Amino acid sequence: MDKRIWPILRHLGRIEENLGYKLLQQLTDDIFAHLIFGDEQAADQDYLNKMFDAIDAKKNRIEKVFSIICTIFPFLKPIVHWMNSKLKTNYFFNNQLYKNIAEKIERRKKELKSQKKSTGNQNFTYLDHLLITELLDKDEEREEEKEYFYSGRQVTRYLMTNEIVSAMMNMLYAGHKTSARALIAVVYSLAKNPAVQKKVFDEEVSNLNEDLTFEMLESLTYLDLVIREALRLFPLGSEHVARKCMASTTLGGEIKLEIGNFVMVDVMSLHLNENLWGPEPEKFNPDRWLNLQYKNSTQYLSFGQGPRMCLGEKLAMLKLKIMLVVLLKNFRIIAVDEEVYLKD
Ligand code: HEM
Numbered sequence: 001m002d003k004r005i006w007p008i009l010r011h012l013g014r015i016e017e018n019l020g021y022k023l024l025q026q027l028t029d030d031i032f033a034h035l036i037f038g039d040e041q042a043a044d045q046d047y048l049n050k051m052f053d054a055i056d057a058k059k060n061r062i063e064k065v066f067s068i069i070c071t072i073f074p075f076l077k078p079i080v081h082w083m084n085s086k087l088k089t090n091y092f093f094n095n096q097l098y099k100n101i102a103e104k105i106e107r108r109k110k111e112l113k114s115q116k117k118s119t120g121n122q123n124f125t126y127l128d129h130l131l132i133t134e135l136l137d138k139d140e141e142r143e144e145e146k147e148y149f150y151s152g153r154q155v156t157r158y159l160m161t162n163e164i165v166s167a168m169m170n171m172l173y174a175g176h177k178t179s180a181r182a183l184i185a186v187v188y189s190l191a192k193n194p195a196v197q198k199k200v201f202d203e204e205v206s207n208l209n210e211d212l213t214f215e216m217l218e219s220l221t222y223l224d225l226v227i228r229e230a231l232r233l234f235p236l237g238s239e240h241v242a243r244k245c246m247a248s249t250t251l252g253g254e255i256k257l258e259i260g261n262f263v264m265v266d267v268m269s270l271h272l273n274e275n276l277w278g279p280e281p282e283k284f285n286p287d288r289w290l291n292l293q294y295k296n297s298t299q300y301l302s303f304g305q306g307p308r309m310c311l312g313e314k315l316a317m318l319k320l321k322i323m324l325v326v327l328l329k330n331f332r333i334i335a336v337d338e339e340v341y342l343k344d
Pocket residue numbers: 170171172174175176178179182231235236237238240241242301302303304305306307308309310311312313315316317
């Protein structure tokens with residue numbers, strides 16, 4: 001892990017001054033790109049950030065033009081809003097990202113095809129798992145892996161390139177900034193609560209060696225609570241916990257909801273409810289989880305709930321643990337007086 005993280009720290013120069021958003025975003029991007037594409041040194045190239053920044057800049061420019069049009073011609077608002085929503089999901093904004101992913105897919109397909117028959121212990125990326133059915137379908141010699149990957153399920157067809165690109169883009173959109181911001185929330189909470197930081201270090205991190213395994217990360221139960229507590233106070237994806245009503249209903253005997261109404265959960269009120277979380281719910285206190293009688297499965301919504309809950313929760317928790325172990329093993333995180341708010 002050190003091998004991946006040190007080049008990033010060096011890249012940013014004097015780390016004491018720069019252990020901020022950029023560094024944490026690069027750390028998460030690097031691990032993300034490595035896990036899903038198998039990319040090496042993604043952070044050095046900083047390409048994910050550059051692509052997302054380019055998309056955001058394009059969006060901002062268009063939105064500015066739209067807002068001027070609406071101010072001058074208010075009656076055009078509905079048409080402009082419709083155009084805006086169409087453009088946001090459009091290829092127009094994402095073409096650079098789309099091309100980049102499609103190129104990676106083609107390159108990876110060639111690499112996988114040229115690989116000798118696997119003897120088992122190979123590190124497959126998320127992309128490989130999407131590609132593998134196609135490659136195995138056409139390669140009878142790989143019967144052994146075919147059974148493993150199909151794991152008893154019948155696969156009737158492999159994924160087309162545009163379906164794979166779209167799955168990868170979903171992952172990137174949903175996991176790119178969320179993970180970096182979650183890391184920031186935890187780092188901030190640890191900086192403000194040195195006693196908790198010391199406890200994590202003394203009890204769980206100090207004895208670990210750098211070759212982290214899945215089992216080691218799973219055993220870090222206190223670090224797990226630290227992350228969950230930070231995300232309780234900073235539920236950064238909470239605006240996505242929203243649903244469209246599929247049937248009319250009445251909530252609590254008084255609030256009427258019609259078919260097609262949009263409902264957004266007030267996550268912050270739930271997460272700061274004293275009846276659910278105990279005394280001083282606004283304070284960062286990972287220990288509160290130790291005695292918590294989980295009263296209701298929907299009282300903690302940092303990753304949402306139900307069939308549309310976050311698909312990447314486990315991956316996000318794993319990534320956060322990896323990054324936090326490496327950071328805490330090598331640094332003591334100290335809060336500075338000045339606080340800067342993230343804008344978007
Ligand atoms: C700490 C980091 C993350 C947080 C806090 C977070 C939070 C959320 C939240 C609140 C939702 C909405 C859930 C709901 O409506 O019930 C969501 C959806 C989703 N997340 Fe995450 N997420 C994180 C990281 C990731 C990562 C790393 C990935 C992908 C690798 C990911 C993939 C998704 C996807 C695909 C959805 C949409 C699921 C659906 O609509 O069916 N998330 N996330």
